[in-house]
Structure formats: structure tokens, C-alpha cells
Amino acid sequence: MINCNVCNENLTDKVYDTTGVVSITSVCTAVEYPTEVYYCNGCGHVQTLEMPNESSYYDETYNFLAESEEEDQIYLVDQGNITYRTQHQVTVLLSKLNLSKGTRILDYGCAKSSTMRELTRRNLGITPYLFDISERYTAFWDEFIEDGKWATYNLPESWDGHFDVVTSFFSLEHISKLADTLQHIKRVLNDNGYLYAIIPNTQTNPADLIVVDHPNHFTKQSIMRMLSDNDFSLQEIDDSSHRGAYIVVAKKGNSLSPHTPDSILKNEITSIGEFWKSAAQRIQEFEKTATINNASAIYGAGFYGSFLASNLSALDNVKCFIDQNKFLQGTQLMGRPIISPIDLPNEVKIVYVALNPKHSRKIIQDLTCFSGKDITFFYI
Ligand SMILES: [Zn+2]
Structure with a gap:
């Protein structure tokens, strides 16, 4: 208890x-x-x-x-x-x-x-x-x-x-x-x-x-x-x-002591919990559909990236993490290099976007260095 x-x-x-x-x-x-x-x-x-x-x-x-x-x-x-x-x-x-x-x-x-x-x-x-x-x-x-x-x-x-x-x-x-x-x-x-x-x-x-x-x-x-x-x-x-x-x-x-919270708050928190449960499942299902041995990268070397990596069954396919944070670039996460978006190797065909889902699509859209590349994006 x-x-x-x-x-x-x-x-x-x-x-x-x-x-x-x-x-x-x-x-x-x-x-x-x-x-x-x-x-x-x-x-x-x-x-x-x-x-x-x-x-x-x-x-x-x-x-x-x-x-x-x-x-x-x-x-x-x-x-x-x-x-x-x-x-x-x-x-x-x-x-x-x-x-x-x-x-x-x-x-x-x-x-x-x-x-x-x-x-x-x-x-x-x-x-x-x-x-x-x-x-x-x-x-x-x-x-x-x-x-x-x-x-x-x-x-x-x-x-x-x-x-x-x-x-x-x-x-x-x-x-x-x-x-x-x-x-x-x-x-x-x-x-x-x-x-x-x-x-x-x-x-x-x-x-x-x-x-x-x-x-x-x-x-x-x-x-x-x-x-x-x-x-x-x-x-x-x-x-x-x-x-x-x-x-x-x-x-x-x-x-003043606040009122007892209403069911709206509880529902909202419950749905965040469900989002994370389904995120783990979606990652695993997407990974199954991805071509075997396709090189991939994880965009986001923070919490979301670590969560995503921990849910992959074949982490070997992940060649690098991508992050715009200059303090992280040049270091490693889970034994993989953290690189700038402009340094993404051409062999990488799958990018797992592991950022706050409320902002992730806009962040990727704003990146000119990915435009024209043959990349499949997965959003957490
Ligand atoms: Zn309480």
C-alpha cells in the first residue's frame, strides 16, 4: 500500500x-x-x-x-x-x-x-x-x-x-x-x-x-x-x-484548500498512461514491418529516445542517435554516437522520432537537411 x-x-x-x-x-x-x-x-x-x-x-x-x-x-x-x-x-x-x-x-x-x-x-x-x-x-x-x-x-x-x-x-x-x-x-x-x-x-x-x-x-x-x-x-x-x-x-x-479534483483530470491522466502503453506496442509493431537489417536512427537523445530504444527488439539496426543539442553531439548513448541532423549517414532509411509528440512533427518539418532524402519516419 x-x-x-x-x-x-x-x-x-x-x-x-x-x-x-x-x-x-x-x-x-x-x-x-x-x-x-x-x-x-x-x-x-x-x-x-x-x-x-x-x-x-x-x-x-x-x-x-x-x-x-x-x-x-x-x-x-x-x-x-x-x-x-x-x-x-x-x-x-x-x-x-x-x-x-x-x-x-x-x-x-x-x-x-x-x-x-x-x-x-x-x-x-x-x-x-x-x-x-x-x-x-x-x-x-x-x-x-x-x-x-x-x-x-x-x-x-x-x-x-x-x-x-x-x-x-x-x-x-x-x-x-x-x-x-x-x-x-x-x-x-x-x-x-x-x-x-x-x-x-x-x-x-x-x-x-x-x-x-x-x-x-x-x-x-x-x-x-x-x-x-x-x-x-x-x-x-x-x-x-x-x-x-x-x-x-x-x-x-x-x-484556501482547493476543491476535490474532478473526473476530467483523472481521465486526462489515464489517457497519458494509455498513450505510453500504446507507444510501446506501436514501436514494436512498426519495427516488425520495417525491412530486416534496414539501418535506422533515433532522433532525440533524451528521455524519449531512451524509451524508444528500450522498446526495440533489434537495437543493432540503430546506427546513431540524432540530436540538435551541441552538448550531446560527439558523445554516446547506449553505445551509439550522437550526431547532428546534417551528419545523418545516407544508409539510414528509418528515423524513429523520439521527441515530445506535441512538437515533434513541426521540429522534423523545420529541418531542411532531411528534405529530399528517402527516409521513413516513425513518430512516438
Ligand atoms: Zn493526494
Whole structure:
């Protein structure tokens, strides 16, 4: 029996489980552990059965973009122009909060904290602090954060009431003990301080539902419930400024508890679970129809690409992954090179497009280097 991380109700309604034994993590590794996802009728939260030893997983194995200080994820490709996630996060943060000179800002669950690094480059006169539950990233922090302004594992008592802003960029989805975390954040915020969080939006980024190391998949309803139960006053939930995510701004204080979620939300979450079950079947059926030994490539060296590869029975036919992210090009995934679209070998006749299905067709249409080539595309 598992209980909801937000409202503690028993979770009985399963909306997804892996058909095989392999699950994919947020850092695109395959693990032999099942993914089981539940919908909470009490608060509208969506929750994945926790992997064993969550905390040691992050401390010892989780290595989010830790290759280099500059490595980053693509946020948007528009007519050949690439915007990386860090730039976009900084732009939106600065548009939402007034980070004036002297502002003390703590990045909670910060990993490499590329966002704080970018903020310090802009010479705004703010003072960044960092916190994570791992020591893995401290070498990165040392390069731009003063001694005494970062901590690992526990928040120092000297930080109580110290911060004008606590940020959480894609960390709350990893944390099972949400109430403890919210209380810790409240403790270190000053009375007028802001919590600023970016959280995946499963309804606009369906991959989030099946990321095995994301125990939490928030909905608007469950975000509101989490904040109200922990005495935060919601200022804003913005679901449009960061594609595929919610931007949440809250302050200390009371807010009304949201209504019990309706069946529309449950149906929507259920249909995302069904999409993934059918995606696995569609991949396998397409593969059977493809000519034997036809060279293929997977477009997308991220989560979708890893999911797709894990569902192919003949991975040997996959010659490469294609990705526009220059930080990934020249590296490998599953023993195959990651190349730029313009470098696609002529022998490749099948391209599995493994991108967010809400945007994938447009991304491929915009690529001039594929036009005129004899390629069959499969869309996840
Ligand atoms: Zn719940």
C-alpha cells in the first residue's frame, strides 16, 4: 500500500505500469525496475512507486548534466535557433520576481545550479546560496559561490529566516517527503520571502509520467493542495511561460484548500498512461514491418529516445542517435554516437522520432537537411 506524497490518501488507481521490466530514469539510463504510476483521488496528484533507496540513488548515482559546467538541455528550437534551458529559466525568473541588489536567494535541490551561475554572470548584485542532498556538485559550486554560502544534506540553522527567495528548479518532482521539504523552505525564508518553483507539467510534457525516478507528477490541484497544507499562500501558477512545466510562486501564509479534483483530470491522466502503453506496442509493431537489417536512427537523445530504444527488439539496426543539442553531439548513448541532423549517414532509411509528440512533427518539418532524402519516419 502506498500513500499520496501530498495528501496522504491511499493510492489505489493505477494509471500506468511498464509492460517489460525496464524503466527509464530522468538521466536517460535504463534500470531493471518496474514503473508503476497511480492517480490520487483525494488531491489529483500523480505518483510513481518509489525506487528503493531514493536518497542514496541521488547521492551516489544521480548525475544530472554533471559532465561539464556548461552542459545544458535544449528548451526550444525555433527555425534553427536553439534556446537552452538555463537561459530561459533566468529570463523567466527575472520577469517574475524583482531581484534587486542585495537579494539573498537560495537554490534548493540545486544540482550544478546552472541557473544561479548564469544569474551571477549578469552582475545584478544578488547573493546566491546553494543547497543539495549530494556532495557531487560542490566542485562546480566552488567556482562561483563563496565559502559558507552552500550546504549539503541539512540546512544550517544560521540560515533560518535568511532568504528573500528560495528557488527550486526541477527538484520537487524528485522528493517524496514533500511536507518536510516545504517546512524546511519555510524555515529559511524571511516573512516576505518567495518560493519560486519550476515543476514538470505532465499534461503538457507526457514523458514526465513514466520517468521512474520522479515520484511526483504534479497537477495544478496537487500543487495547490501541497501549498495550502503547508501554509504557503499561492501567488501564481503559470503554465505557459516555461513549456512543459509549471512556474509556481508562493509566499508564507494561508491559502484556501482547493476543491476535490474532478473526473476530467483523472481521465486526462489515464489517457497519458494509455498513450505510453500504446507507444510501446506501436514501436514494436512498426519495427516488425520495417525491412530486416534496414539501418535506422533515433532522433532525440533524451528521455524519449531512451524509451524508444528500450522498446526495440533489434537495437543493432540503430546506427546513431540524432540530436540538435551541441552538448550531446560527439558523445554516446547506449553505445551509439550522437550526431547532428546534417551528419545523418545516407544508409539510414528509418528515423524513429523520439521527441515530445506535441512538437515533434513541426521540429522534423523545420529541418531542411532531411528534405529530399528517402527516409521513413516513425513518430512516438
Ligand atoms: Zn493526494
